[in-house]
Amino acid sequence: MTEFLIYSKRCLINDQLIECALHIKNDKIHSIHSGFYNDPNIPFLNYGNLIVMPGIIDSHVHINEPGRANWEGFDTATKAAAIGGITTLIEMPLNASPVTTNVKAFKLKQEASKDKLHVNCGFYGGIIPSNINDIEDLIKAGVFGIKGFLTHSGIDEFPNVSKTDLEATASILKQHNLPLLLHCELNDEHVPDVNNPKSYLDYLHSRPQHWETNAIDLAIDIQKRYDIKVHIVHLSASKGIERIKQRKQETNKLTVETCPHYLYFNAENIPDKSPIFKCAPPIREQSNNDNLWDFLIEDGFNFLASDHSPAPPERKQLESGDFFKAWGGISGLQFTLPIFFTEARKRGLAIEKLITLLTKNPAEFLGLENKKGALKVGFDADITIWDDSEEFTIYEDSIQHKHKATPYLNETVFGKVIHTFVNGVQVVENSKVKTLQQGKLLLKDR
Numbered sequence: 001m002t003e004f005l006i007y008s009k010r011c012l013i014n015d016q017l018i019e020c021a022l023h024i025k026n027d028k029i030h031s032i033h034s035g036f037y038n039d040p041n042i043p044f045l046n047y048g049n050l051i052v053m054p055g056i057i058d059s060h061v062h063i064n065e066p067g068r069a070n071w072e073g074f075d076t077a078t079k080a081a082a083i084g085g086i087t088t089l090i091e092m093p094l095n096a097s098p099v100t101t102n103v104k105a106f107k108l109k110q111e112a113s114k115d116k117l118h119v120n121c122g123f124y125g126g127i128i129p130s131n132i133n134d135i136e137d138l139i140k141a142g143v144f145g146i147k148g149f150l151t152h153s154g155i156d157e158f159p160n161v162s163k164t165d166l167e168a169t170a171s172i173l174k175q176h177n178l179p180l181l182l183h184c185e186l187n188d189e190h191v192p193d194v195n196n197p198k199s200y201l202d203y204l205h206s207r208p209q210h211w212e213t214n215a216i217d218l219a220i221d222i223q224k225r226y227d228i229k230v231h232i233v234h235l236s237a238s239k240g241i242e243r244i245k246q247r248k249q250e251t252n253k254l255t256v257e258t259c260p261h262y263l264y265f266n267a268e269n270i271p272d273k274s275p276i277f278k279c280a281p282p283i284r285e286q287s288n289n290d291n292l293w294d295f296l297i298e299d300g301f302n303f304l305a306s307d308h309s310p311a312p313p314e315r316k317q318l319e320s321g322d323f324f325k326a327w328g329g330i331s332g333l334q335f336t337l338p339i340f341f342t343e344a345r346k347r348g349l350a351i352e353k354l355i356t357l358l359t360k361n362p363a364e365f366l367g368l369e370n371k372k373g374a375l376k377v378g379f380d381a382d383i384t385i386w387d388d389s390e391e392f393t394i395y396e397d398s399i400q401h402k403h404k405a406t407p408y409l410n411e412t413v414f415g416k417v418i419h420t421f422v423n424g425v426q427v428v429e430n431s432k433v434k435t436l437q438q439g440k441l442l443l444k445d446r
């Protein structure tokens with residue numbers, strides 16, 4: 001039996017930072033003692049003034065294994081996650097080969113993750129036009145949601161769905177009360193000609209706001225007519241905010257997330273010939289991103305996620321600088337916390353609120369709120385300990401992702417993860433990996 005005490009002057013309990021000691025027994029939080037507490041018979045980890053909080057739950061990660069392990073893999077991605085204070089992540093269905101659109105492929109993916117999970121990992125299933133009859137089996141096999149695209153996904157084996165496909169699946173999702181996650185861009189021809197494929201503005205204008213708002217309208221329509229849970233992943237277009245706000249006043253079945261790159265970078269500062277910044281939907285102008293921040297501060301976003309979407313450097317077209325040939329996706333889950341925190345402290349978002357958006361709220365979305373996402377008695381001992389006063393620069397040698405190419409390279413940020421515990425075991429000590437393979441494969445309880 002393992003047993004120890006974690007003490008700090010600032011532990012996040014019931015959305016507040018208070019002095020207390022967490023008594024960990026095996027993989028659970030056994031009890032919580034407020035104020036200073038010590039027991040000479042139990043090992044005592046004194047973390048002074050560091051922030052002790054529930055482990056981050058990243059509900060949007062692309063890992064690419066099996067089949068594209070040269071892009072990213074479970075070993076490297078979950079190591080990076082652990083170093084970044086993420087103790088649970090949910091993996092997307094499109095980047096592995098085969099894509100996760102039936103139970104056979106789902107089993108292959110689970111097999112591929114064996115002995116490589118350094119944090120807890122669950123999965124989404126995918127919806128494509130040809131697999132409507134596989135959705136229920138995927139749900140029964142334990143996926144946490146069903147993800148679909150409304151425009152080309154970048155992966156030919158994962159084609160986008162139409163409104164009709166979604167209508168055909170809605171009753172199954174309703175019956176199982178599982179969320180439909182939608183990449184909300186609906187492409188059309190109303191876009192300017194591309195003059196220079198290496199120009200960021202040409203890329204930005206090729207994926208206009210109305211692609212997002214049209215897709216959001218479709219998503220809301222499906223949500224409303226079938227009364228199902230619909231989740232809008234990675235909102236970038238602030239013109240989408242009003243309609244989302246309106247529908248969210250009527251139901252809690254519509255949810256929305258955004259990601260670090262949309263809140264940290266602005267189009268004005270992205271140089272031409274730098275597809276390292278390419279993602280879809282694109283990073284927009286500062287005025288747009290200020291609106292995203294306002295929406296975040298007024299509790300409009302349900303939670304935040306990394307959308308870690310890595311690719312080999314040659315796929316990112318780093319040499320050619322061609323935005324249109326490059327893979328659209330930003331790699332960086334290891335830096336989710338410091339990137340958000342660095343911007344949050346400038347914008348006046350309270351630390352407690354930021355933590356909630358990274359822990360309790362995604363736990364609720366995933367149906368894990370009775371065991372993860374909070375420091376509570378009986379909950380899983382997934383714990384992240386970090387220093388909000390430490391400033392550091394992101395250098396290549398600290399990056400644990402398979403490929404080091406990330407737009408966060410050389411950024412100087414605030415908030416360093418020092419220790420991470422997964423299922424009651426210290427997996428990261430002093431920002432270095434300590435223990436491997438402590439993650440569990442998570443299947444959604446049916």
Ligand SMILES: [Zn+2]
Nearest residue numbers: 060092307309
């Ligand atoms: Zn994604």
